[in-house]
Amino acid sequence: MMAFFRQRVLLLAILVAAVWVDADMKLDCRPDHMTLVWTESRTQVDPSLFRLGNCFPTSVAAREAAFSVALNDCNFKRMVTGDHLLYTNDLTFISSPDSHLLPFSHPVVCAYERPKDWYPLVYDPVFNTYGQGDLVFHIGLMNVDFSGPAASTTFPLGSFIPIMASVEQNRHQPLLLLLEECVAAPTPEMQPGSPFYPIITNKGCLMDSKISGSKFEPRQKSSEIRLSLQTFKFSVDVEVYIHCELVAWDPFGLDNTKKACHYIKDHGWELLDDPEYSNLCDCCDSSCKSRRMRSIASGKHGVVQKAVLGPLTITET
Incomplete structure (x- = not known):
């Protein structure tokens, strides 16, 4: 146009x-x-x-x-x-x-x-954008089918919070986006000793999926990741912020520290991107440590970006 x-x-x-x-x-x-x-x-x-x-x-x-x-x-x-x-x-x-x-x-x-499949990159306060070199990271609250931004930042206890993160790669080589760590906290900045609720830990393990219906949704493209997070009784009726580390990574460099794993009842841990290699998730119940030396800071294999999503409110009804 x-x-x-x-x-x-x-x-x-x-x-x-x-x-x-x-x-x-x-x-x-x-x-x-x-x-x-x-x-x-x-x-x-x-x-x-x-x-x-x-x-x-x-x-x-x-x-x-x-x-x-x-x-x-x-x-x-x-x-x-x-x-x-x-x-x-x-x-x-x-x-x-x-x-x-x-x-x-x-x-x-x-x-x-507006393109039908385009997601807004600026949607204050529920869509946040971060720059890192020639990469631009986004994270936001979405509606139930991930077709657009959430209409509200209030979620009843037990419902699902659709979250989507993505990375614009511009001229960069193709990268896979991962959520390495995510925790919920009552403040937009993490403070020493502040209470928090672990969501994703241990280098990409969706720990919350072991006790709830939370799960990673199937990928639509390698440069984005979708999470259906079931609301939790952490800070009901007060503001909650979700702190995450986004990782844009070499898609051929996955190991047990660079992965997206969720727990499926009566089945066990499953790797989002290729269930045949779900053995990479075996460490989710212990400690995930890389067998290979990789330097994220060098930018050779990937880039890490911290992001904060919120505020959002979880209600009893």
């Missing part, structure tokens, strides 16, 4: 006084990039002082600043509203210390139809 429009704009200064600015903006929104041309009527405005998010102009001319940028650059925010996917940013004029011109800001929006 492409959006193209010209508009005459009247802008309000963001400092002490207000100033009217007469300018012309051309915005051309493409599927993965956009171009913006801002033309000033005032000759004293230096076009090199315009910024689109944190990006400098691609080119400048007399009274004109032009930007040609990708939508994943310049600190564009991506969000969903109804059936539309929006990329939003601000065009700002920063002014110079010795100038009498006041700085100002103008919103920039590219709107697209």
